[in-house]
Amino acid sequence: MMRIKNVNGISYDSNAYLIDAKRKTLVDAGMSAGRVLQGLGGGLDLIILTHCHFDHVGAVPDIVKATGAAVAMHEEDAAILHRDMAAAMFNARRPEFGVDVLLRDGEVIDLGDIKLRVIHTPGHTPGSICLYEPETKVLFTGDTVFEGGSFGRTDIGGDPEAMLRSLEALTKLDVSALYPGHGGAVTRRAKESLLASYENAKYMLL
Ligand SMILES: [Zn+2]
Ligand SMILES: [Zn+2]
Incomplete structure (x- = not known):
């Protein structure tokens, strides 16, 4: 059993999932450091960012300052982090922080009692x-x-063809639950939900 708690995710802000493992880990940080720090209720070891957009990384500098957590993200988004177009959409300055761990496809992140596999899903x-x-x-x-069978937009630095390939690859996974960056989690019929996202993307992107 993995204990997961969403400590953010109001309005346009991203979800921030706290995984209560030996190494306390946050999946995405959102933009509201105060709310996230309150939700953590203690220390934090690691922040894993699903991508570079401001609504997921904006709170990183303040959370790192408060907890000393390390920051991990895929090397390709780390490379474009400081010219993120999406920051402008939120009327915010680009957050300045260092990335401690550069991730690649297939890599396993060891949280002590839980292991997370990195799946590179460009798009x-x-x-x-x-x-x-x-x-x-x-x-x-x-x-x-x-x-609800939806998928991420590809018009802010994305790529529709890459999105289709990524969604197709995900449909091959055996999944019990999905925890997206916005909106609710899918804890029932998760596989069907993934397939629906892929089918909808084929219809809308091809
Ligand atoms: Zn995004
Ligand atoms: Zn987002």
């Missing part, structure tokens, strides 16, 4: 990732897949 951004926990078959999907 929303070049370095978007999903995180897969093989024991419980939970998938953190960032802005690649949302509930």
Whole structure:
């Protein structure tokens, strides 16, 4: 059993999932450091960012300052982090922070008692990732897949063809639950939801 708590995710802000593992880990940070820090209720070891957009990374500098957590993200989004177009959409300055761990496809992140596999899913951004926990078959999907068979936009630095390939690859996974970057989690019929996202993307992007 993996304990997951969403400590953010109001309005346009992204979800921020706290995984209560030996290494306390946050999947995405959102933009509201105060709310996230309150939700953490203690220390934090690691922040894994699903991609570079401001609504997911804006709170990183303040959370790192408060907790000393390390920051991990895919190398391709780390490379474009400081010229993120999406920051402008939120009327915010680009957040300045260092990335401690550069991630690649297939890499396993060891949280002590939980292991997360990095799945590179370009399309929303070049370095978007999903995180897969093989024991419980939970998938953190960032802005690649949302509930209700929807998927991430590809018009802010994304690539529709890459999105289709990524969604197709995800449909091959055995999943029990999806934890997207916005909106609710999918805890029932998660596989069907993934397939619906892929079918909808084929219809809308081809
Ligand atoms: Zn995004
Ligand atoms: Zn987002």
